[in-house]
Amino acid sequence: MVITDEIWEIIKNNDKKLDNRLWYGVVTTKIFCKPSCMSRLPKRENVKLFCSPKLAQSEGYHPCKRCQPMDKILTNEMLVKEVDLILKNCYKEELSLEELSHRLHSSSSYLRHVYKKTKGVTPRQQLMMIRLEQAKTNLLTSNASISEIAQSVGLMNTSYFIKVFRKHYGSSPNQYRKMIKNKFNKFLKSR
Structure with a gap:
């Protein structure tokens, strides 16, 4: 699916017009969102469009905690698994708590709290x-x-x-x- 200028404007403006009809994934974070997601705007070249959340998941993308593109709440256990996946696959990178929270569309304090409570150590x-x-x-x-x-x-x-x-x-x-x-x-x- 091609990202037209019209679709890009909808994503840029967090417009709800295409919610539940189109989802976008961020290649660098493997997170997918609704077009109306209020998270930081990714680079256009890092965006991939999906016609269903199941398709995004089948390609290894995970639902955004902020916009909940599957209309399901991301549990704390799921959040911890997402953190572990990023740490395991990206340990060579500079991964601050802020960077992790950005990738997972979560606040850094909440992410640290949930992770430490669940695993007994900080990210x-x-x-x-x-x-x-x-x-x-x-x-x-x-x-x-x-x-x-x-x-x-x-x-x-x-x-x-x-x-x-x-x-x-x-x-x-x-x-x-x-x-x-x-x-x-x-x-x-x-x-």
Whole structure:
């Protein structure tokens, strides 16, 4: 479906004319909305049109919490799953609470409250755990430098990465890599 200038104007102006007849998805966030949604206007090139909410869902899009395009309330559990999906798939990006709330069309304070109440950690803490687990994997499966590994998981400050890694795992990334490789080599020699 092509986004005509007329349809774009309806979306830009949050017009209700096409509500329940047309839905638009934002490619970068995988969220879909009614044309009247009051959320921040996406870039036109990031918008995809759908003739039904089911079609949007079949392509991996999730309903907006703000406009509720399926006329169903997005539960807290669904919101937490959406946060987890973004964190898992986008951990390399700079993901502030504000960015998460923007992507999910929710307020940052509400998002943080619901997530912490449900999971026992904040979205930021969960993001760091995902990054550290991925860094651990990268340490064991590549010969990349510590700096390269830090950057590959979205942490641009290498010394901060080392500090957080040490606090979480009890050793620096380099020590961890050497320790695991030594254990593996001993295991191979014992066979």
